[in-house]
Amino acid sequence: MSVQQWVTSLQGLDSLRPRAVPAPTPGPGEVLVEIHAISLNYRDVEVTKGEYKHHNTAEQDTTVVPCSDMCGVVKQVAPGVERWQVGDRVVSTFAPDHLTGQVTEKELAGSLGLPQDGVLTTHRVFPEYGLVKAPSHMSDEQAATLTIASVTAWMAINGMRPLGQSGGKGEYVLLQGTGGVAIAGLQLAKASGATVIITSSSDAKLDQAKRLGADFTINYRTTPNWEEEVMKFTGNHGADIILETGGAQTLRKSFDCIAFGGLIDCIGYVTGKVDADDDRLNVNVLTLRRTVTLKGIINGPTDRFEEMLRFYGAHQIHPVVNRVFAFTKVKEAFRFLESGSHFGKVVIKVK
Ligand SMILES: NC(=O)c1ccc[n+]([C@@H]2O[C@H](COP(=O)([O-])OP(=O)(O)OC[C@H]3O[C@@H](n4cnc5c(N)ncnc54)[C@H](OP(=O)(O)O)[C@@H]3O)[C@@H](O)[C@H]2O)c1
Known part of the structure; x- marks a missing residue:
């Protein structure tokens, strides 16, 4: 199986290009996720333009899979994983190592979509602790908006x-x-x-x-x-x-x-x-x-994310998804976000 994904050389929106790579295999403690929806953040436009420099977490002459916010389904579970089973619906965390308390520079260096490869891809391997459960009352597109903005x-x-x-x-x-x-x-x-x-x-x-x-x-x-x-x-x-x-x-x-x-x-x-x-x-x-x-504020840790998810569930709040773009229309989605004409979140539907 090959994985379809988008990468950017941080040279502007035109530097976004699709590529196919071999499917990754999860190692011990990791899971393979089939990504269903990705939401865009202001940060992703900045990353793609090479303008996301204020955290000094990455070289700027790099190629990266952008984006950090996704909802998907666990497809494969490696040995040692206790938290997830095949079929679980999950949402990514922005800096997977930031589990509680104040974020550190080291944890920030693990951020998805720069410096680490992100989620603008059909499949991705995550450590089991780098995911939270998608709220059952939300669609994939809605749940994909939670990671950064919410x-x-x-x-x-x-x-x-x-x-x-x-x-x-x-x-x-x-x-x-x-x-x-x-x-x-x-x-x-x-x-x-x-x-x-x-x-x-x-x-x-x-x-x-x-x-x-x-x-x-x-x-x-x-x-x-x-x-x-x-x-x-x-x-x-x-x-x-x-x-x-x-x-x-x-x-x-x-x-x-x-x-x-x-x-x-x-x-x-x-x-x-x-x-x-x-x-x-x-x-x-x-x-x-x-x-x-x-x-x-630099986003928040997983324990506060999960606290927030309980709140979303208790109040049955549905995130506002303004527009959904096909996976083939990534550039249009980025341009739409850049134009600022959206209300709430812009999502890319993968499956
Ligand atoms: N520190 C963190 O953890 C963190 C997390 C998320 C985002 N951010 C940052 O927070 C900012 C917003 O992020 P976002 O994802 O919400 O961006 P976004 O979805 O792209 O929204 C940007 C909105 O800002 C509004 N805006 C533009 N100029 C304004 C002004 N002079 N006064 C008031 N509002 C203005 C516009 O709203 P109208 O069209 O209604 O005017 C525009 O739609 C960005 O700088 C982003 O990088 C930081």
């Missing part, structure tokens, strides 16, 4: 609380844009009992967000001072938790609408932490000024 959103909302004590009730949660992380955050925050504020460049997307339960929506194009609207909506309280996916252009505004003692989760790429030649306060001072906790 775990990151879950950690942003709950990662500062002890494992098993998820919260959100009565809190104001602010989401920026309507991409994968923000929409997973919207679903998780609403199901937790939070009041949700979301921004977008598109009124149509804001209407979609309202239908998913968003309590207050702001178009950041027509209302560039959206932070003032957040303060008005919250009665001058501010947002208790902000999923900072915007980065350099939004962080300063987030500081202006965070609650006292609030949590800004730096998820997107915050560049230029020191302000350019002007007299504005830098991030350190802004953080101190309102006693804000500023915490970077």
Whole structure:
């Protein structure tokens, strides 16, 4: 049997090319998975363009199978595997060695889709601990969206609380844009009992967000001072938790609408932490000024993933799959994600 897969030399989207390789054989403690669906992340576009460099985990002159998020079915189980049986439906984890607690550089070096080969392939071998059970109430396409976007959103909302004590009730949660992380955050925050504020460049997307339960929506194009609207909506309280996916252009505004003692989760790429030649306060001072906790997030460990899966199951939440592309249409899928016209997640259907 041969395996069909896509690889990239990190030279841009046109460097994505299909190839066939011999089927891998699982070694002790490993399983072979037939991949059914893959979801795309902003990271996968960056990887393919050679722009994913901020973790310094890989040489940039390499060829890699991109993508990290998949749902599939176990096809072969090697000796020593206790957790899985042939036929089990499974979801990948982003950094398989990151099982609990704070991620380490070593664990990050095991990340799928750079530096390790990822999941844009019909079959892949995984260590048995590098998989979690796919929720039975989700389709393959839905379950394939959980690995990065959902775990990151879950950690942003709950990662500062002890494992098993998820919260959100009565809190104001602010989401920026309507991409994968923000929409997973919207679903998780609403199901937790939070009041949700979301921004977008598109009124149509804001209407979609309202239908998913968003309590207050702001178009950041027509209302560039959206932070003032957040303060008005919250009665001058501010947002208790902000999923900072915007980065350099939004962080300063987030500081202006965070609650006292609030949590800004730096998820997107915050560049230029020191302000350019002007007299504005830098991030350190802004953080101190309102006693804000500023915490970077790099996805989350398996135990929190599984905690999240129990929550998805209990609340019967179905991830939002905006568009599904055929496995032969990978480039179109990447271009669609890059265009930013999606709502929620973009998935590639393999089987
Ligand atoms: N640290 C981590 O573990 C981690 C995990 C996942 C993602 N990330 C990072 O988080 C960011 C978002 O990831 P994603 O997968 O959700 O991306 P995505 O699905 O590609 O979504 C991007 C969305 O951002 C919104 N956006 C663009 N400019 C904006 C602005 N000025 N203000 C507010 N929103 C804006 C747009 O929403 P509208 O079209 O509605 O305007 C766009 O659709 C990326 O930088 C990604 O690399 C980090």
